Amino acid sequence: MPTLRLRDDLSGIPDYKPGKAVAASAESGAVEVFKISSNENPYPPLPSVAAAVAARIDGINRYPETAATELTAMLCERFAVEPVNIVLGSGSVEVVSQLIRATAGEGDEVLFAWRSFEAYPMLVRAAGATPVPVPLTAEHGHDLDAMLAAITPRTRLILVCNPNNPTGTTLGHSELDTFVAQVPSDIVVVIDEAYVQFNLREDSPSGIEFFRRYPNVAVAHTFSKAYGLAGLRVGYAIAPAPLAGALRKVALPFGVTALAQTAAVASLLAEEELGERVDALIAERERVVAAATAQGWRLPESEANFLWLPLGEHTSAAAALLEEHGLLVRPFAGEGLRASIAETEANDRLLVAIAALVELGLTGGLVQRAA
Structure with missing residues (x-):
């Protein structure tokens, strides 16, 4: 068979590793297995x-409307922007x-902070x-001073x-504002707010406000997390x-299906009800953090729908133990693991x-026991 000519540089791109599926769990036995590796909303779709x-x-025998007129109009009204400012995609x-x-x-x-979203x-x-x-x-957290120092003419x-x-x-807000103000105006800054609905920090910056103030800022949002439409x-x-305009030139044609557009519109109309679910998940996050703190854990802050356990060399062993408990988490070997609420x-x-993990000493130094 002849050797196909492929891009040489693709060999340097690691495969994206999705969260392990429940069916792939090795020894679930009679224990119900929970997939808490992908930050999915645990609630089923609203009726x-x-x-x-x-x-x-x-109507799925027809192509979706590329302009997504109804959804775009609702987003324009929500954020007080023009249709020319909205570009849809297959997830953020x-x-x-x-x-x-x-x-x-x-x-x-x-440029991006690391570790951050695995796909970057x-x-x-x-x-x-x-x-x-x-x-x-x-x-x-983001080291904004180091990020500024890393900017080059090629950025x-x-x-x-x-x-x-x-x-x-x-x-x-103030630290991000100081950062963006120092970024050269010809460099695009993207504020990725995939988890913004779970963020209760009082001084948190608003991506849309930065978009209004800075001509080089864009904001990315998703319906996958708070709205529970990850599968669409x-x-x-x-x-x-x-x-x-440039985004539209590189966008996948018909990339947002008619069903996805319909579900997004219906979700925006049901935001009050969806908001109750977000509030419940935040309450659960705070409950889990409080209980973990009572165990002696000193975890990093989380304003998302997941927790980060920077366990270092104990990460893989800890993930294996959690799987024995029927929990599929997202481990990053040698660094830590992420567990969704x-x-x-x-x-x-x-x-x-x-x-x-505490009893086995697999805590990466994150547990401080009372004297």
């Missing part, structure tokens, strides 16, 4: 959303991909550009994930008109499991 999607099923990850491909290519650099370096390399990861602070895009995935840490894939960017039973089981 009104499910009904809207079901009513659209008969595809929107971020558009932003990268519209701004950076061979010889260009894209993959998407940058796929665009032919060079990823420039900047290590997090000791508190697992084309800076990604700021707030709250940060997978650490859950956040930036304050719909996200959007709010961007300056020239940038938004999920059903109450799953959260209760997580507390039991991390107590077992």
